[in-house]
Amino acid sequence: xxxxxxxxxxxxxxxxxxxxxxxxxxxxxxxxxxxxxxxxxxxxxxxxxxxxxxxxxxxxxxxxxxxxxxxxxxxxxxxxxxxxxxxxxxxxxxxxxxxxxxxxxxxxxxxxxxxxxxxxxxxxxxxxxxxxxxxxxxxxxxxxxxxxxxxxxxxxxxxxxxxxxxxxxxxxxxxxxxxxxxxxxxxxxxxxxxxxxxxxxxxxxxxxxxxxxxxxxxxxxxx
Amino acid sequence: xxxxxxxxxxxxxxxxxxxxxxxxxxxxxxxxxxxxxxxxxxxxxxxxxxxxxxxxxxxxxxxxxxxxxxxxxxxxxxxxxxxxxxxxxxxxxxxxxxxxxxxxxxxxxxxxxxxxxxxxxxxxxxxxxxxxxxxxxxxxxxxxxxxxxxxxxxxxxxxxxxxxxxxxxxxxxxxxxxxxxxxxxxxxxxxxxxxxxxxxxxxxxxxxxxxxxxxxxxxxxxx
Amino acid sequence: xxxxxxxxxxxxxxxxxxxxxxxxxxxxxxxxxxxxxxxxxxxxxxxxxxxxxxxxxxxxxxxxxxxxxxxxxxxxxxxxxxxxxxxxxxxxxxxxxxxxxxxxxxxxxxxxxxxxxxxxxxxxxxxxxxxxxxxxxxxxxxxxxxxxxxxxxxxxxxxxxxxxxxxxxxxxxxxxxxxxxxxxxxxxxxxxxxxxxxxxxxxxxxxxxxxxxxxxxxxxxxx
Amino acid sequence: xxxxxxxxxxxxxxxxxxxxxxxxxxxxxxxxxxxxxxxxxxxxxxxxxxxxxxxxxxxxxxxxxxxxxxxxxxxxxxxxxxxxxxxxxxxxxxxxxxxxxxxxxxxxxxxxxxxxxxxxxxxxxxxxxxxxxxxxxxxxxxxxxxxxxxxxxxxxxxxxxxxxxxxxxxxxxxxxxxxxxxxxxxxxxxxxxxxxxxxxxxxxxxxxxxxxxxxxxxxxxxx
DNA sequence: TATGAATGAGAGTTCATTCAT
DNA sequence: AATGAATGAACTCTCATTCAT
Numbered sequence: 049x050x051x052x053x054x055x056x057x058x059x060x061x062x063x064x065x066x067x068x069x070x071x072x073x074x075x076x077x078x079x080x081x082x083x084x085x086x087x088x089x090x091x092x093x094x095x096x097x098x099x100x101x102x103x104x105x106x107x108x109x110x111x112x113x114x115x116x117x118x119x120x121x122x123x124x125x126x127x128x129x130x131x132x133x134x135x136x137x138x139x140x141x142x143x144x145x146x147x148x149x150x151x152x153x154x155x156x157x158x159x160x161x162x163x164x165x166x167x168x169x170x171x172x173x174x175x176x177x178x179x180x181x182x183x184x185x186x187x188x189x190x191x192x193x194x195x196x197x198x199x200x201x202x203x204x205x206x207x208x209x210x211x212x213x214x215x216x217x218x219x220x221x222x223x224x225x226x227x228x229x230x231x232x233x234x235x236x237x238x239x240x241x242x243x244x245x246x247x248x249x250x251x252x253x254x255x256x257x258x259x260x261x262x263x264x265x266x267x268x269x270x271x
Numbered sequence: 272x273x274x275x276x277x278x279x280x281x282x283x284x285x286x287x288x289x290x291x292x293x294x295x296x297x298x299x300x301x302x303x304x305x306x307x308x309x310x311x312x313x314x315x316x317x318x319x320x321x322x323x324x325x326x327x328x329x330x331x332x333x334x335x336x337x338x339x340x341x342x343x344x345x346x347x348x349x350x351x352x353x354x355x356x357x358x359x360x361x362x363x364x365x366x367x368x369x370x371x372x373x374x375x376x377x378x379x380x381x382x383x384x385x386x387x388x389x390x391x392x393x394x395x396x397x398x399x400x401x402x403x404x405x406x407x408x409x410x411x412x413x414x415x416x417x418x419x420x421x422x423x424x425x426x427x428x429x430x431x432x433x434x435x436x437x438x439x440x441x442x443x444x445x446x447x448x449x450x451x452x453x454x455x456x457x458x459x460x461x462x463x464x465x466x467x468x469x470x471x472x473x474x475x476x477x478x479x480x481x482x483x484x485x486x487x488x489x490x491x492x493x494x
Numbered sequence: 495x496x497x498x499x500x501x502x503x504x505x506x507x508x509x510x511x512x513x514x515x516x517x518x519x520x521x522x523x524x525x526x527x528x529x530x531x532x533x534x535x536x537x538x539x540x541x542x543x544x545x546x547x548x549x550x551x552x553x554x555x556x557x558x559x560x561x562x563x564x565x566x567x568x569x570x571x572x573x574x575x576x577x578x579x580x581x582x583x584x585x586x587x588x589x590x591x592x593x594x595x596x597x598x599x600x601x602x603x604x605x606x607x608x609x610x611x612x613x614x615x616x617x618x619x620x621x622x623x624x625x626x627x628x629x630x631x632x633x634x635x636x637x638x639x640x641x642x643x644x645x646x647x648x649x650x651x652x653x654x655x656x657x658x659x660x661x662x663x664x665x666x667x668x669x670x671x672x673x674x675x676x677x678x679x680x681x682x683x684x685x686x687x688x689x690x691x692x693x694x695x696x697x698x699x700x701x702x703x704x705x706x707x708x709x710x711x712x713x714x715x716x717x
Numbered sequence: 718x719x720x721x722x723x724x725x726x727x728x729x730x731x732x733x734x735x736x737x738x739x740x741x742x743x744x745x746x747x748x749x750x751x752x753x754x755x756x757x758x759x760x761x762x763x764x765x766x767x768x769x770x771x772x773x774x775x776x777x778x779x780x781x782x783x784x785x786x787x788x789x790x791x792x793x794x795x796x797x798x799x800x801x802x803x804x805x806x807x808x809x810x811x812x813x814x815x816x817x818x819x820x821x822x823x824x825x826x827x828x829x830x831x832x833x834x835x836x837x838x839x840x841x842x843x844x845x846x847x848x849x850x851x852x853x854x855x856x857x858x859x860x861x862x863x864x865x866x867x868x869x870x871x872x873x874x875x876x877x878x879x880x881x882x883x884x885x886x887x888x889x890x891x892x893x894x895x896x897x898x899x900x901x902x903x904x905x906x907x908x909x910x911x912x913x914x915x916x917x918x919x920x921x922x923x924x925x926x927x928x929x930x931x932x933x934x935x936x937x938x939x940x
Numbered sequence: 941t942a943t944g945a946a947t948g949a950g951a952g953t954t955c956a957t958t959c960a961t
Numbered sequence: 962a963a964t965g966a967a968t969g970a971a972c973t974c975t976c977a978t979t980c981a982t
Contacts, residue, residue, distance in 0.1 A: 062961070065966055088951060099968045104953065106966095207453065210441060211434035218433060229471065230430065233460025237453065248452065287941085311976055313944095322943040324980085333977070510962080534955055536965095545964040547959085556956070653899065657880040664879060675917065676876065676906070683902025694898065731982070734945055757972060768947045773974065775945095 069106050071096040076117050080158040085114060118162045122175055125149055125163070129182035138189035138196075142205075143235060145186065149209050150227050154216040163213060179206075190238075200238055201248035208234045292329050294319040296343065299336050304379045308337065344382050345398050348372055352405035361412035365419075365428075366458060368409065372432050373450050377439040402429075413461075423461055424471035431457045515552050517542040519566065522559050527602045531560065567605050568625075571595055575628035584635035588642075588651075589681060591632065596658040596673050625652075636684075646684055647694035654680045738775050740765040745782050749827040754783060787831045791844055794818055794832070798851035807858035811865075811874075812904060814855065818878050819896050823885040832882060848875075859907075869907055870917035877903045 075096035079087045089110055093103040107113040128148040135141030153160045183202050190196030211234065215227040298319035302310045312333055316326040330336040351371040358364030376382055406425045413419030434457065438450040521542035525533045535556055539549040553559040574594040581587030599605055629648045636642030657680065661673040744765035748756045758779055762772040776782040797817040804810030822829045852874050859865030880903065884896040 062964085062966065064960075068966080089953090090951075100952090101954085101969065102967050109952075204452075207438055207441075207449070211437055211453070214434055214437040215430060218430075226430070229427075230434070230457075230460065233457055234453075236459055237456025248449075291942090312978085313976075316944090323978085324943050324945095325941085327978070328942075514963090535957085536955075539965095546957085547964050547966095548962080550957070551962075650898075653884055653895070657883055657899070660879055660883040661876055664876075672876075672917075675873075676880070676903075679906025680899075680902055682905055683899070694895075731943090731945070733981070737945080758974090759972075769973090770948065770975080771946050778973075 065106075068096070068098055068102060071098065072103055072106055072113070073117055076113050077158065080114070080117065081156070085110075085158065085162075089113070114158070114162060118159050121152060121156065121159045122163075125152065126175075126178050126182070128152075129179055129186070133182035133185035133189070138186065138193045139239075142186050142190055142196075142238070143231075146205075146208060146212065146231060146235070147228075150212040150216060150231065153213050154224050154227060160213055160216060163209075196238055199248070203248050203250075204238065208238070288329075291319070291321060291325060292339075294321065295326055295329055295336065296339055299340055300379065300382075303337070303340065304382075312336070340382070341398075344375065344379075345402075347375065349398075349401050349405070351375075352402055352409070356405040356408040356412070361409065361416045362418040362462075365409050365413055365461070369428075369431060369435070369454060369458070370451075373435040373439060373454065376436045377447050377450060419461055422471070426471050427461065431461070511552075514542075514544060514548060515562075517544060518549055518552055518559065519562055522563055523602065523605075526560070526563065527605075535559070563605070567598065567602075570598065572624050572628070574598075575625055575632070579628040579631040579635070584632065584639045585641040585685075588632050588636055588684070592651075592654060592658070592677060592681070593674075595655050596662060596677065599659050599662050601670075642684055645694070649694050650684065654684070734775075737765070737767055737771060740767065741772055741775055741782070742786055745786050746827065749783070749786070750825070754779075754827065754831075758782070783827070783831060787828055790821060790825065790828045791832075794821065795844075795847050795851070797821075798848055798855070802851035802854040802858070807855065807862045808864040808908075811855050811859055811907070812900075815874075815877065815881070815900060815904070816897075819881040819885060819900065822882050823893050823896060829882055829885060832878075865907055868917070872917050873907065877907070 072092065076092045079092045079095055083091075089103050090100050092113070093100045096103075103113070107116060125148075128145050132141040132145030132148075135144060153163060180202060183205050187196060187200060187202055187205060191198055191200070212227045212231060215230055216224070219226045295315065299315045302315045302318050306314075312326055313323050315336070316323045319326075326336065330339060351368050355364035355368030355371075358367060403425060406428050410419060410423060410425055410428065414421055414423070435450045435454060438453055439447070442449045518538065522538045525538045525541050529537075535549055536546050538559070539546045542549075549559065553562060574591050578587035578591030578594075581590060626648060629651050633642060633646060633648055633651065637644055637646070658673045658677060661676055662670070665672045741761065745761045748761045748764055752760075758772050759769050761782070762769045765772075772782070776785060794817075797814050801810040801814030801817075804813060822832060849871060853871045856865060856869060856871055856874060860867055860869070881896045881900060884899055885893070888895045
């Protein structure tokens with residue numbers, strides 16, 4: 049019997065177990081921040097002052113640990129999207145969403161990697177399932193308000209985030225705010241600008257593409 | 272070292288070595304393109320029809336092999352930059368450079384990864400030394416022609432490439448041309464657009480940042 | 495040890511313990527029957543609705559738990575032997591004993607494995623101490639009645655059971671009754687048949703042999 | 718690239734590699750003999766004075782190593798069957814086959830385990846494919862000569878071997894010849910004897926049964 | 941010089957057993 | 962007394978790198 053990750057609400061976990069789970073998550077955050085998702089569970093466990101087995105009691109595998117760490121962050125990203133979709137002014141909503149997302153990812157390399165895909169594809173699918181609707185709404189509302197060009201699609205929003213994410217990923221601590229320099233460029237692209245020569249990716253195609261991208265990267269963290 | 276400098280008629284050995292080096296690089300390109308930088312040296316050597324040992328005669332490391340590939344590709348990127356810097360119309364030069372670079376990276380996953388940074392920082396340094404001047408010229412000429420906004424810097428060009436590169440990396444075979452959709456956005460950003468709220472990164476800062484980024488990623492290939 | 499010997503009205507605790515012991519044995523039987531002796535104690539405990547720790551309160555080892563099961567089953571086997579030894583017709587007694595034993599083992603994979611030796615040798619010793627006398631009596635009576643050839647020994651009976659047991663073990667659910675096909679062969683062997691070219695094993699030799707056999711197999715369950 | 722087990726005849730393996738392969742096989746034989754098939758590859762490699770990696774260069778996994786060790790022995794068992802099938806007197810052929818097989822298994826615990834099924838089911842399948850025809854011929858010829866009762870089937874022969882094998886497995890070194898005592902019993906069963914109350918297993922059913930038996934046991938050696 | 945065999949650290953994972961709650 | 966969290970050794974397998982042939 050493994051991976052109690054989603055215990056439906058059964059027994060509320062012993063006090064020391066709670067503490068150790070927290071220790072593990074803290075340690076994982078630190079270690080992942082230091083050395084990225086390729087760090088070994090052994091290292092994480094020992095940084096937490098615990099044995100490997102304990103890590104495996106709490107998380108079925110590395111994947112789940114990473115998930116646990118970033119679940120919360122992902123929740124907040126989704127919240128950001130939902131807020132963005134409900135903002136009084138659609139355009140402001142989009143800008144706020146993109147800024148917020150980029151800010152979060154700037155602050156946390158682990159999160160960046162996770163959102164860029166070094167992760168379990170299936171769980172990612174679910175994340176996308178939650179992220180798509182508000183993003184779609186943002187776009188729709190922007191179009192209706194004449195703020196977004198008609199040929200923009202949901203996937204464009206995702207790609208924009210991705211590009212900003214890359215900037216943050218590369219500049220890292222050295223220039224943590226550089227992405228802000230490119231945000232307006234991309235916003236302009238969404239809003240006006242010259243014609244876009246290539247049509248957007250259909251959403252399912254993008255998902256599949258990202259899946260295989262992730263699957264590849266995932267091997268790294270799985271080992 | 273046996274009778275080194277001057278082997279009158281028996282240079283064929285040298286030729287063999289050259290051929291093997293080429294075979295290795297080709298094989299590495301193929302294998303990396305297929306399976307990314309996590310492919311094993313064994314696989315690469317065998318794809319080249321050689322033994323692992325031979326690979327190690329030519330390259331001290333998996334690192335160096337990747338570098339070699341990088342080197343060749345970078346040579347072509349630098350050529351592209353130099354052509355771009357000499358184009359009759361500065362703006363066209365820039366566009367052509369960016370398109371060419373992105374095209375190259377689209378075609379080869381390994382190259383993408385390598386250019387995105389899984390690499391030896393020092394060699395990268397030298398690459399930048401060669402890439403900077405033409406890129407700087409492109410920008411300067413563009414500014415003089417009034418085609419590029421005055422606050423754009425060399426580093427911006429690099430970042431733009433990086434962002435396009437990410438698009439290609441994620442969409443992969445599923446939508447190999449999608450990056451073209453975002454190129455105009457970013458070109459617009461370079462040309463006109465709203466103000467850029469954050470100043471560009473000084474070049475040395477970016478270099479350092481990318482260095483550490485690379486160092487982190489490099490661990491993957493080192494294993 | 496708190497106020498041990500004499501707890502006047504509060505014996506319920508003791509009752510609980512008895513119940514839990516039974517629960518564990520039942521669960522172990524089921525799980526072992528399903529998945530063999532390689533099942534984990536965790537699984538068994540949970541099937542019993544108890545914690546692992548509780549299992550360890552009752553049984554020092556996975557060993558001992560298996561023993562406990564063995565013990566109960568062996569009790570029944572011994573009963574079978576005793577009945578067989580007292581049957582009005584000696585031959586019928588033997589046949590009934592062999593059939594009954596084989597039937598029991600057919601029904602329960604765990605029991606089969608346990609009786610085939612994955613077990614603590616010392617406890618086994620004691621089992622043999624109890625099993626030998628009735629088996630010996632069966633043989634003696636059979637000989638006196640002229641139903642059993644004179645050179646048959648107690649150990650032969652054990653070996654015959656073992657052979658039938660193997661048949662059941664291998665055919666499993668696919669042909670749970672196949673062993674019945676071979677029982678008459680072996681019965682014939684006990685009764686008449688050509689000369690047996692090799693003398694029977696002295697009982698102590700067989701015991702030692704089985705001991706080491708068991709010791710080897712026991713490692714499997716010890717892990 | 719792994720498991721050169723069946724290299725078609727490519728390069729003939731380096732001299733030291735041949736030596737090490739032999740060392741590994743010897744070590745495996747010893748270790749398996751000592752501690753059974755559950756011994757770890759690590760242990761075997763070190764007993765051979767080699768690193769684990771070397772073991773994995775020669776054999777894709779534990780299975781293949783065991784196979785390699787017993788491949789030869791299995792070949793000899795099959796030869797025995799083929800000789801048995803061609804003996805001038807059918808009955809003598811059968812007896813010789815059974816005796817020979819039992820003798821071989823008596824001498825080698827590892828072989829016993831392998832033939833009893835602690836092994837890769839698929840390869841076992843192939844063994845059976847080679848063993849069935851001669852065994853079938855033995856039976857057919859025996860029946861035609863009136864030496865074998867008409868309701869005996871190929872599977873019976875296999876089961877008989879199995880039973881003898883068990884005897885040898887349990888008595889081990891203590892009474893290595895005891896199985897000979899039971900061979901005549903079973904031979905009588907094949908030849909005359911009382912009616913067999915249960916029909917023989919169809920061959921495919923037995924195979925499936927043994928497969929699942931093996932699969933279960935295989936887990937032990939696979940870990 | 942080229943080869944590929946050998947190495948061994950290291951990764952992920954499991955589970956019998958102990959021990960704090 | 963019962964629980965289940967913690968432990969860590971053990972196991973299989975991979976791969977960058979070295980070195981004998």
